[in-house]
Amino acid sequence: MTREQEIREALSACLDRLLAGATVEECLRLYPSLARDLEPLLRTASTLLQTTASVSPTPEVRARVLANVLAGGQERRPRGRRGVLGWRPWMLAPLAAALLGVAVWGVSGAAAQSLPGDPLYPVKTWQERITLTLTPSPGGKARLAATLGQRRAQEAERLLARGEGGKELEALLDRMALHAHQAASYWARIPGDDPSRGPALGPGPRARPLPPGLARKEAVRQEVRRMLQEMVASQDPRWQEIVRRAPPGRRPALERAYQQWREEVYKALRSLE
Amino acid sequence: MKGKGAVPGLDGLVAQAQQGDRRAFAQVYEHLFDRVYRYMLLRVGVPEEAEDLTQEVFVRVWEALTRYQPRGLPFEAWVFRIAHNLVVDRYRRQGERGAAPLDTASSLAGSHDPAEEASTRLDVQRLHALLGHLTELQRQVVLLRFVAGMSIQETARALNKKEGAVKALQHAALENLRRLLTGKPLPEGKG
Numbered sequence: 001m002t003r004e005q006e007i008r009e010a011l012s013a014c015l016d017r018l019l020a021g022a023t024v025e026e027c028l029r030l031y032p033s034l035a036r037d038l039e040p041l042l043r044t045a046s047t048l049l050q051t052t053a054s055v056s057p058t059p060e061v062r063a064r065v066l067a068n069v070l071a072g073g074q075e076r077r078p079r080g081r082r083g084v085l086g087w088r089p090w091m092l093a094p095l096a097a098a099l100l101g102v103a104v105w106g107v108s109g110a111a112a113q114s115l116p117g118d119p120l121y122p123v124k125t126w127q128e129r130i131t132l133t134l135t136p137s138p139g140g141k142a143r144l145a146a147t148l149g150q151r152r153a154q155e156a157e158r159l160l161a162r163g164e165g166g167k168e169l170e171a172l173l174d175r176m177a178l179h180a181h182q183a184a185s186y187w188a189r190i191p192g193d194d195p196s197r198g199p200a201l202g203p204g205p206r207a208r209p210l211p212p213g214l215a216r217k218e219a220v221r222q223e224v225r226r227m228l229q230e231m232v233a234s235q236d237p238r239w240q241e242i243v244r245r246a247p248p249g250r251r252p253a254l255e256r257a258y259q260q261w262r263e264e265v266y267k268a269l270r271s272l273e
Numbered sequence: 274m275k276g277k278g279a280v281p282g283l284d285g286l287v288a289q290a291q292q293g294d295r296r297a298f299a300q301v302y303e304h305l306f307d308r309v310y311r312y313m314l315l316r317v318g319v320p321e322e323a324e325d326l327t328q329e330v331f332v333r334v335w336e337a338l339t340r341y342q343p344r345g346l347p348f349e350a351w352v353f354r355i356a357h358n359l360v361v362d363r364y365r366r367q368g369e370r371g372a373a374p375l376d377t378a379s380s381l382a383g384s385h386d387p388a389e390e391a392s393t394r395l396d397v398q399r400l401h402a403l404l405g406h407l408t409e410l411q412r413q414v415v416l417l418r419f420v421a422g423m424s425i426q427e428t429a430r431a432l433n434k435k436e437g438a439v440k441a442l443q444h445a446a447l448e449n450l451r452r453l454l455t456g457k458p459l460p461e462g463k464g
Contacts, residue, residue, distance in 0.1 A: 008440045012425055015443070019422055041444070044451040045419065051400050052420050055311045061324055066302055069331040070295060174295060260296055 010034050014042055018049060060188065067185040070178050115155050116168035132182075139220040142186035146227040149179035153235050160242070166250065169242065173257035176231075177264035183224050184268035190217040225272040232265055287348050291338050298338070302331060305349065309356055312420045316360045318401035326363065330356045350431035353421050357413065357431075403453050411446035414439055 001009075014027035024042045028035045111127070114120040128148055135141045156172045159165040239258050246254045283304060289297035309330050314323035333355050341351060404412050410432070417428045425443075429436045449459055 008444045011444055011447070012440045015418065016424065019418075040451050041447045044447050044454060047454070048400065048415070048419050048450065051397060052311050052315065055314055055397055056307065057310050057324070061310075062303075062306055065306070065324065065328045065331065066299060068328050069302070069335055070298075174293065177295065256294070260294075263296070 007034055007037050011038060011041055014038060015045055018042065018045055063185050064189065067182050070181070115159055115162075115164075116171060117164070138186045138189035139216060142183045142190070142220055142224050143227075145179045145182035145186060146224045146231075149176050149183065150227065150231060152176045152179065153231060157238075167253075170253055170257040173239070173254075173261045176235075177257075177261040180228060180231075180261070180265040180268040183228065184271045187217070187220055187224055187272060190220060221272050225269060228265055228269055228272070232269070236262065283348060284343060287338075287341070287343070291341065298335060305352060306331075308421050309352065312353065312356055312416050313360070314397060315401050315404060315416060315420060317363075318398060326356075326359055329359055333359070346430055347427055349421065349423065350427050353417060353423070354431050403450060406453055406459060407446055407449055410434075411442050411449065414442040415446045415450070418443060 010031045014031070017027050018024070024039065024046050027042055028039060031038060111120040111123040114124050132141060132144055132148075135144055152172045152175045156165065156169055159168060159172075239261070243251060243254050243258050283301065286297045286301050286304075290301055306327070310323055310327045313326040313330070314320060317323055317326065330352065334352055337355075341348065345351070346354065404415065407415065413432055414428060417423045417431055418425075423431065425436050425439050428434075429439045432439065434442075452459055
């Protein structure tokens with residue numbers, strides 16, 4: 001083995017140790033005859049590791065990206081100057097409003113009435129995703145996500161009334177969990193949060209009128225929270241019963257989806273407290 | 274040695290996520306998010322763009338998860354290969370190399386005093402610019418080893434290279450970074 005190869009092997013072994021938390025000095029002690037060559041390289045590597053470790057995205061970024069990923073990557077990070085397709089948010093507002101109307105108060109024709117498993121159902125969910133993407137404000141997105149969660153619950157009721165619902169029920173529970181998560185995540189993105197104020201709308205002598213940003217955020221919080229609470233009140237006993245009556249072969253998967261939905265919706269409610 | 278990402282339970286979580294378990298996927302995401310984000314930030318240098326690209330990586334992972342074969346690439350190497358391909362696509366579309374011009378090397382260099390070398394502090398922007406002076410393969414090795422935390426073996430598999438070649442690239446990359454940090458020019462044909 002040439003000296004250069006020796007250095008490469010030792011460097012590699014030392015870097016593994018650095019990555020595992022060892023210090024440069026500890027590594028050098030293992031290779032005294034190569035220490036002079038290794039030291040500057042290991043110091044460079046150590047600097048590099050310290051720099052990269054200092055990068056830590058905020059919890060908000062982490063939560064926002066996850067919500068978007070689970071929603072199929074349709075909803076992108078809000079951009080300061082430019083929105084979807086490079087349009088400014090105000091340009092998108094009329095289109096979003098029109099689509100919102102279409103999506104929330106009745107998708108055109110048969111697609112609106114379709115249920116999971118129907119040929120037109122993908123059209124309906126596609127329209128919903130587009131609407132969610134184009135809705136410009138986080139508050140609007142939060143309300144829409146909560147509305148979509150309610151819609152999934154209604155679809156499950158209709159499937160059951162038709163005597164159907166195998167894997168579709170699990171998929172609907174998964175979507176309900178996702179919409180609960182989205183509603184809370186979008187709410188958290190509404191600007192105007194100021195932790196130094198203490199609890200919003202808190203009683204007592206310190207309570208004072210909320211600035212407009214906080215008031216909007218509070219209004220959305222109350223509305224989304226109410227929608228989620230109503231959903232839990234109506235759906236939780238219903239799904240318990242559905243899981244209990246499911247054929248034994250289907251019960252574990254349904255139970256898992258049900259528990260996952262409950263966790264997500266309660267987590268969302270806690271974050272909206 | 275296994276990469277620092279190879280934690281017990283990750284394979285199980287990946288298997289659950291492949292069955293559509295969102296909670297398991299969220300745990301996989303938590304486990305990898307920081308490293309993917311750092312990787313992207315050091316590739317593109319702009320936090321907002323790094324966030325978008327990180328999101329795109331996980332969207333692709335989520336969409337392709339059912340096709341992932343545990344007997345092929347290790348999961349983390351598979352994820353970072355997706356990340357790498359995404360960056361390559363992005364540069365191809367934009368027709369840019371993503372590197373700082375070479376004539377800015379001296380302005381990016383740190384102290385010329387070897388005594389201060391040990392305490393040289395880098396910020397991410399500067400590190401991004403320094404990495405731009407390495408060859409694409411050297412940069413890949415640095416990012417996979419020091420940002421993704423992958424072992425030599427995993428890095429070699431992710432890059433489809435022999436382990437010896439990865440060790441040589443790693444050595445050359447660190448030597449070049451050391452020179453750049455101390456304000457020395459890179460030898461001809463080494464950058």
